[in-house]
Amino acid sequence: MTPLHRYDGTTLTLVVNPKAGRGRAAKLLPQVCRELLRGMPGATLRVHQAADYSEARQRCVAAAESARPAHDGVPADALLVMGGDGMMALGVNACADTDVPLGLIPAGTGNDMCRGMGIRVFNPVQAAHWVISGRTRRVDTLKVEGDLVGGAEHRFVGTAVATGYAAMVNRRANRMKLAVGPLRYAAAALAELARFEPLTYRMTIDGVARTEPAMFVAIANASYFGGGMKIAPTADVTDGLLDLTIVHPVSRNTLLRLLPTMFSGKFVADPAVERLTAREVILEGRGIYGMGDGEDLGDAPLRISVAPRSLTVFGGDPDQAVTQE
Structure with missing residues (x-):
C-alpha cells in the first residue's frame, strides 16, 4: 500500500491492477494520483496495487465496508478502481446495494463497463476528473x-x-x-x-x-x-x-x-x-x-x-x- 495523506477529510481508496493494458495502468498511476490530489487537496488517497485478482477483490470489499458516509460537509469516502473490466466488476460488486460512490478509471483494452456507464473518457488521467468533480448518479445493475x-x-x-x-x-x-x-x-x-x-x-x-x-x-x-x-x-x-x-x-x-x-x-x-x-x-x-x-x-x-x-x-x-x- 502507498499512503498519500492530507487531512482527515474524504478518503479515496484506489485499487489498481498494475498489469492492465499491458502495463499501461502502472505507467499512468503516478499521474492519476497527482491529478486526484491536486484536484482534491483535502482528501486522503490510499493506493493499493493488487498482486492478483483475489487481493484486488479483498481490497475493494474492505474499502467499501469501511467507507464513511458524508458528514459535516465532508463528502462520503469512495472506492476507485483502475484497470480493465475485471477491476470494474470488482468495484461494482463491492459497492452495489450500498451508498459508497464508485469511481471507474479505465486502463484496460476493452473498457466495456465505462462505455456502458457513459464514462467515455478512456485516458485514466482524464477519467480522474469525474471523481474530482464530485458529480455522481445512481444507476442500475443486474x-x-x-x-x-x-x-x-x-x-x-x-x-x-x-x-x-x-x-x-x-x-x-x-x-x-x-x-x-x-x-x-x-x-x-x-x-x-x-x-x-x-x-x-x-x-x-x-x-x-x-x-x-x-x-x-x-x-x-x-x-x-x-x-x-x-x-x-x-x-x-x-x-x-x-x-x-x-x-x-x-x-x-x-x-x-x-x-x-x-x-x-x-x-x-x-x-x-x-x-x-x-x-x-x-x-x-x-x-x-x-x-x-x-x-x-x-x-x-x-x-x-x-x-x-x-x-x-x-x-x-x-x-x-x-x-x-
Missing part, C-alpha cells in the same frame, strides 16, 4: 443468482450477462494471450464458430415460460460487452429494465456475416435477432453457461433480475464524446 463460480449465491453485473455462443467466445478470449481488446474477441469468435451448435433454452421472462433453440441470449444492463460489441444498442442503465438480445438459430455463414456488425449494433436489424425488455429472466438448459462483465458466472439455472438504482458512480454522460489518449 443481480445474478444461482450456483455461481467460487461458491457465491449472487453477483452483481454492470454490463451484460452473456450465454451460448457469446459466452463461449468470452471464455476462449479470456484464455488467449497474444491478441488484445477487440482483436482477441474477433479471433475467439472465429475459433468458436467452427464448433458451436444452437442450444435449447428454457426461459422464463417476467413469469412467461418459453422453450426454443438459440445461438445465444444476452441479458444486458448496458450496451457493450466483448471488447466493444454493442450487444444492446438501446440499453439504458437508468431505466429499471433488462434488455434481452436473442439470436435465433442461423447458419455459420450468417453468423459470420453478423459478427462485424455487432460492434456497431447494426446486427439487431437481422430477422434472426429478437429484442425484448424485462425485469427478471430465468435461464435453464443443458450446456448453458453464463459470463457476466467478462467474468465466469457458472452453469444454468441462472436468475437475472434488475436491481434499480443500486449503484452510485462518479460521472457518466450517455451523450459525452469518446476521447482516446
Whole structure:
C-alpha cells in the first residue's frame, strides 16, 4: 500500500491492477494520483496495487465496508478502481446495494463497463476528473443468482450477462494471450464458430415460460460487452429494465456475416435477432453457461433480475464524446 495523506477529510481508496493494458495502468498511476490530489487537496488517497485478482477483490470489499458516509460537509469516502473490466466488476460488486460512490478509471483494452456507464473518457488521467468533480448518479445493475463460480449465491453485473455462443467466445478470449481488446474477441469468435451448435433454452421472462433453440441470449444492463460489441444498442442503465438480445438459430455463414456488425449494433436489424425488455429472466438448459462483465458466472439455472438504482458512480454522460489518449 502507498499512503498519500492530507487531512482527515474524504478518503479515496484506489485499487489498481498494475498489469492492465499491458502495463499501461502502472505507467499512468503516478499521474492519476497527482491529478486526484491536486484536484482534491483535502482528501486522503490510499493506493493499493493488487498482486492478483483475489487481493484486488479483498481490497475493494474492505474499502467499501469501511467507507464513511458524508458528514459535516465532508463528502462520503469512495472506492476507485483502475484497470480493465475485471477491476470494474470488482468495484461494482463491492459497492452495489450500498451508498459508497464508485469511481471507474479505465486502463484496460476493452473498457466495456465505462462505455456502458457513459464514462467515455478512456485516458485514466482524464477519467480522474469525474471523481474530482464530485458529480455522481445512481444507476442500475443486474443481480445474478444461482450456483455461481467460487461458491457465491449472487453477483452483481454492470454490463451484460452473456450465454451460448457469446459466452463461449468470452471464455476462449479470456484464455488467449497474444491478441488484445477487440482483436482477441474477433479471433475467439472465429475459433468458436467452427464448433458451436444452437442450444435449447428454457426461459422464463417476467413469469412467461418459453422453450426454443438459440445461438445465444444476452441479458444486458448496458450496451457493450466483448471488447466493444454493442450487444444492446438501446440499453439504458437508468431505466429499471433488462434488455434481452436473442439470436435465433442461423447458419455459420450468417453468423459470420453478423459478427462485424455487432460492434456497431447494426446486427439487431437481422430477422434472426429478437429484442425484448424485462425485469427478471430465468435461464435453464443443458450446456448453458453464463459470463457476466467478462467474468465466469457458472452453469444454468441462472436468475437475472434488475436491481434499480443500486449503484452510485462518479460521472457518466450517455451523450459525452469518446476521447482516446
